[in-house]
Amino acid sequence: MSRVTPLSGFPEWSPAERVVEASLISTLREVFALHGFAEIETRAVEPVARLAGDSDAAKEIYALTRLAAQEGADARLGLHFDLTVPFARYVEEFQSKLAFPFRRYQIQKVWRGERPQEGRYREFYQADIDVVGRDVLPAHIEAEVAVVMARALAALPIPKATMHINNRRLVEGFYRSVGIEDVAGALRSVDKFDKIGADGVRKELGEKGVSETAQDAVLELAKIHSRDTSFVNAIEDLWETTFTTGDEAAEKVFAEGIAELAALVSAVNAAVPGTAVADLRIARGLDYYTGAVYETVLEGHEDLGSICSGGRYDSLVAGGGFPGVGMSIGVSRLVSRVLGAGLASATRAVPSAVLVAVTSEDDRRASDEIADALRARGIPAEVAPSAAKFGKQIQHAERRGIPFVWFPETGEVKDIRSGVQVPADVRNWEPPAEDRWPRTVRA
Amino acid sequence: MSRVTPLSGFPEWSPAERVVEASLISTLREVFALHGFAEIETRAVEPVARLAGDSDAAKEIYALTRLAAQEGADARLGLHFDLTVPFARYVEEFQSKLAFPFRRYQIQKVWRGERPQEGRYREFYQADIDVVGRDVLPAHIEAEVAVVMARALAALPIPKATMHINNRRLVEGFYRSVGIEDVAGALRSVDKFDKIGADGVRKELGEKGVSETAQDAVLELAKIHSRDTSFVNAIEDLWETTFTTGDEAAEKVFAEGIAELAALVSAVNAAVPGTAVADLRIARGLDYYTGAVYETVLEGHEDLGSICSGGRYDSLVAGGGFPGVGMSIGVSRLVSRVLGAGLASATRAVPSAVLVAVTSEDDRRASDEIADALRARGIPAEVAPSAAKFGKQIQHAERRGIPFVWFPETGEVKDIRSGVQVPADVRNWEPPAEDRWPRTVRA
Numbered sequence: 001m002s003r004v005t006p007l008s009g010f011p012e013w014s015p016a017e018r019v020v021e022a023s024l025i026s027t028l029r030e031v032f033a034l035h036g037f038a039e040i041e042t043r044a045v046e047p048v049a050r051l052a053g054d055s056d057a058a059k060e061i062y063a064l065t066r067l068a069a070q071e072g073a074d075a076r077l078g079l080h081f082d083l084t085v086p087f088a089r090y091v092e093e094f095q096s097k098l099a100f101p102f103r104r105y106q107i108q109k110v111w112r113g114e115r116p117q118e119g120r121y122r123e124f125y126q127a128d129i130d131v132v133g134r135d136v137l138p139a140h141i142e143a144e145v146a147v148v149m150a151r152a153l154a155a156l157p158i159p160k161a162t163m164h165i166n167n168r169r170l171v172e173g174f175y176r177s178v179g180i181e182d183v184a185g186a187l188r189s190v191d192k193f194d195k196i197g198a199d200g201v202r203k204e205l206g207e208k209g210v211s212e213t214a215q216d217a218v219l220e221l222a223k224i225h226s227r228d229t230s231f232v233n234a235i236e237d238l239w240e241t242t243f244t245t246g247d248e249a250a251e252k253v254f255a256e257g258i259a260e261l262a263a264l265v266s267a268v269n270a271a272v273p274g275t276a277v278a279d280l281r282i283a284r285g286l287d288y289y290t291g292a293v294y295e296t297v298l299e300g301h302e303d304l305g306s307i308c309s310g311g312r313y314d315s316l317v318a319g320g321g322f323p324g325v326g327m328s329i330g331v332s333r334l335v336s337r338v339l340g341a342g343l344a345s346a347t348r349a350v351p352s353a354v355l356v357a358v359t360s361e362d363d364r365r366a367s368d369e370i371a372d373a374l375r376a377r378g379i380p381a382e383v384a385p386s387a388a389k390f391g392k393q394i395q396h397a398e399r400r401g402i403p404f405v406w407f408p409e410t411g412e413v414k415d416i417r418s419g420v421q422v423p424a425d426v427r428n429w430e431p432p433a434e435d436r437w438p439r440t441v442r443a
Numbered sequence: 444m445s446r447v448t449p450l451s452g453f454p455e456w457s458p459a460e461r462v463v464e465a466s467l468i469s470t471l472r473e474v475f476a477l478h479g480f481a482e483i484e485t486r487a488v489e490p491v492a493r494l495a496g497d498s499d500a501a502k503e504i505y506a507l508t509r510l511a512a513q514e515g516a517d518a519r520l521g522l523h524f525d526l527t528v529p530f531a532r533y534v535e536e537f538q539s540k541l542a543f544p545f546r547r548y549q550i551q552k553v554w555r556g557e558r559p560q561e562g563r564y565r566e567f568y569q570a571d572i573d574v575v576g577r578d579v580l581p582a583h584i585e586a587e588v589a590v591v592m593a594r595a596l597a598a599l600p601i602p603k604a605t606m607h608i609n610n611r612r613l614v615e616g617f618y619r620s621v622g623i624e625d626v627a628g629a630l631r632s633v634d635k636f637d638k639i640g641a642d643g644v645r646k647e648l649g650e651k652g653v654s655e656t657a658q659d660a661v662l663e664l665a666k667i668h669s670r671d672t673s674f675v676n677a678i679e680d681l682w683e684t685t686f687t688t689g690d691e692a693a694e695k696v697f698a699e700g701i702a703e704l705a706a707l708v709s710a711v712n713a714a715v716p717g718t719a720v721a722d723l724r725i726a727r728g729l730d731y732y733t734g735a736v737y738e739t740v741l742e743g744h745e746d747l748g749s750i751c752s753g754g755r756y757d758s759l760v761a762g763g764g765f766p767g768v769g770m771s772i773g774v775s776r777l778v779s780r781v782l783g784a785g786l787a788s789a790t791r792a793v794p795s796a797v798l799v800a801v802t803s804e805d806d807r808r809a810s811d812e813i814a815d816a817l818r819a820r821g822i823p824a825e826v827a828p829s830a831a832k833f834g835k836q837i838q839h840a841e842r843r844g845i846p847f848v849w850f851p852e853t854g855e856v857k858d859i860r861s862g863v864q865v866p867a868d869v870r871n872w873e874p875p876a877e878d879r880w881p882r883t884v885r886a
Contacts, residue, residue: 005536007486007520012483014537018482018484033880034823035824036793037794040455041461043566044487044566045566047450062510065505067502068556092447093447094457099842104458140807144826379477380478381478382479
């Protein structure tokens with residue numbers, strides 16, 4: 001057997017850390033469900049052909065081989081690298097059984113064979129919500145999805161999250177108006193702004209045949225941002241001074257995009273004040289977005305990059321007909337930061353609120369009965385593993401982080417933190433509410 | 444993009460079916476936690492060298508290859524096929540941070556590249572509990588683990604589960620007393636009793652050099668079972684008529700095993716009456732069990748085989764020093780049966796108890812505010828996707844399975860099942876408790 005060493009990129013938590021992760025996930029589930037999102041889970045694998053597609057993530061796919069299989073005996077399978085590809089396949093496969101607009105959330109692990117040294121994980125939880133329509137999807141859903149995610153993030157023990165929103169139609173209309181033909185290519189370059197800077201973007205755009213005037217316009221557009229609809233004035237000012245080709249179709253798309261973005265930012269801020277910023281620099285690398293695009297930054301943790309991203313797409317399914325909006329939280333990266341930066345921690349590592357002491361091995365049954373009586377009233381309890389001296393049993397509780405020790409013979413319960421010991425009745429004794437279960441508390 | 448077809452062996456549930464699966468898992472979590480078991484999750488992958496070991500499951504490992512990696516660039520990784528191998532590695536890796544006896548539960552998916560046609564899954568949930576000591580583990584833990592699992596199963600919407608228990612020391616002492624040297628080999632043959640019958644077992648034992656008298660004794664022993672400690676008398680009767688070699692060490696182990704099994708069956712039945720059967724045919728294929736071994740059969744669903752199995756082992760970790768007891772539920776197989784046999788179903792597929800109607804798109808904000816007021820009081824709600832005629836909006840609720848429709852203009856709420864419509868105040872209206880969330884109900 002090989003020596004035990006952690007695998008880089010595959011995080012694992014201690015029991016106390018898992019309390020924090022599980023409580024974050026449980027909070028997300030609750031917020032999503034309160035807003036009418038149904039949960040689904042998809043299998044972890046998809047055919048490699050489907051996964052590969054045209055996404056950048058495709059080259060980091062983990063393919064599976066059965067050790068026992070003959071070469072070529074199975075269809076080639078790979079682990080999913082996000083929850084969108086499997087969700088698209090799920091909708092396609094189960095469409096006749098689903099009611100549209102279909103609102104679903106999905107919290108599962110995904111795998112990416114990236115180089116792990118960049119603080120990226122190879123196995124991590126994502127939490128996605130999507131609303132997918134049949135043929136149509138009203139624009140107000142773009143606001144709703146952002147609002148649900150903003151509320152979900154606000155319910156977590158993390159600093160304030162700000163959602164940066166842009167609109168693909170606005171950008172596309174503008175790019176085409178200034179004479180850019182390869183809009184997708186230009187978007188991919190602008191998406192690298194944080195990595196390669198203005199000069200880098202300019203260089204890439206030049207290589208893609210974008211004129212210098214158009215490069216200026218693109219970079220000026222990317223500078224515009226506002227916490228309200230004042231970005232609209234800034235865009236109008238820019239438009240005044242920008243050379244445009246007079247492409248009326250493009251200008252119409254541009255104008256519609258502006259109106260959509262203004263409405264969206266207003267709607268999100270009306271529901272969750274101070275959440276949304278119109279930010280014309282947000283590009284998102286993925287080609288399939290066709291309306292709103294979102295990225296979310298955590299105050300004081302901007303180095304994490306976007307912790308919750310997504311957008312609107314014309315169709316989830318290759319054949320068309322399933323327009324939708326979705327956003328995805330990178331849960332593991334968030335949990336890792338919460339733990340690493342000490343933003344929150346668990347009140348204890350074990351569920352038990354009470355350790356029932358054992359007077360002697362012959363009396364173990366009496367202790368079991370006390371524990372059962374507590375459990376029947378929803379109080380997590382365990383019985384001491386051995387009838388050691390009470391001092392030892394109390395030490396055992398301390399080591400496990402259990403706050404109360406119950407002594408069957410005297411019918412007393414001791415809060416081992418304060419040392420206070422009082423008579424108690426299993427039929428009605430209650431721990432303080434905050435001690436009943438392990439909780440995650442902000443630092 | 445390839446056509447969408449289900450992958451054999453990789454089950455997926457509809458949203459309503461997922462409600463059932465999630466509620467079963469949530470029930471297990473609650474029972475485990477009430478008994479002081481802490482949750483951990485391990486990464487999905489382990490080095491293939493560690494997975495391979497000597498288990499039969501090893502040959503069904505799914506190995507991973509990064510599509511983008513150069514051949515041999517990574518340590519060979521595979522998906523875990525159970526939760527015991529990763530748990531053993533976790534305990535070895537984190538031992539300095541854990542308090543022993545360490546009580547953990549773990550509910551995760553595992554993967555096995557088996558031939559799927561036998562109704563077996565290639566991806567499925569397991570739910571494991573284990574208690575692992577440092578150097579020592581008292582015998583009463585063998586009862587405790589069985590009791591927790593019996594209670595967990597009793598809390599699920601399934602028929603009565605009966606736990607068949609044997610003791611490896613009893614069997615080993617007996618086998619050695621009748622002259623069998625390859626005890627592990629003999630056990631593996633007896634474990635196949637259900638598949639190959641008495642004659643098949645006899646044949647295999649013969650091939651392994653077991654004498655005919657010993658074969659008789661082994662098969663007679665396997666016939667013994669009782670719902671109480673009366674199996675002890677049956678064993679004594681068998682012993683009287685059996686040729687034994689007079690190996691005193693073996694006889695001592697045999698006697699101790701009998702006493703342990705009698706105590707265990709009594710303790711489990713005292714805590715959860717009618718649960719345990721001493722069943723001397725239970726062998727379990729795995730070599731590492733050294734005390735109690737458990738299998739669990741569901742009344743009326745014996746064809747499923749054991750739905751919850753496990754046993755006591757001397758050490759979880761190769762070097763020794765971590766004795767433990769563990770049991771594992773095959774959750775997905777159980778869920779599949781619950782759904783397939785209609786044992787239980789979800790009251791609805793979506794979380795929303797209320798659909799808030801929209802009078803006109805201009806009034807959408809009023810509907811959003813009603814939904815938010817309900818959510819703030821923990822009532823799951825969603826707003827109609829479009830301001831269609833109310834008849835259409837009610838139809839939408841029906842199709843999604845949402846029981847109540849709220850009309851903002853009149854301030855009334857309609858139970859669309861009964862058609863009863865009443866005035867309601869968002870500050871205090873409550874749905875019936877059974878309608879607040881989707882629930883899983885027995886058929």
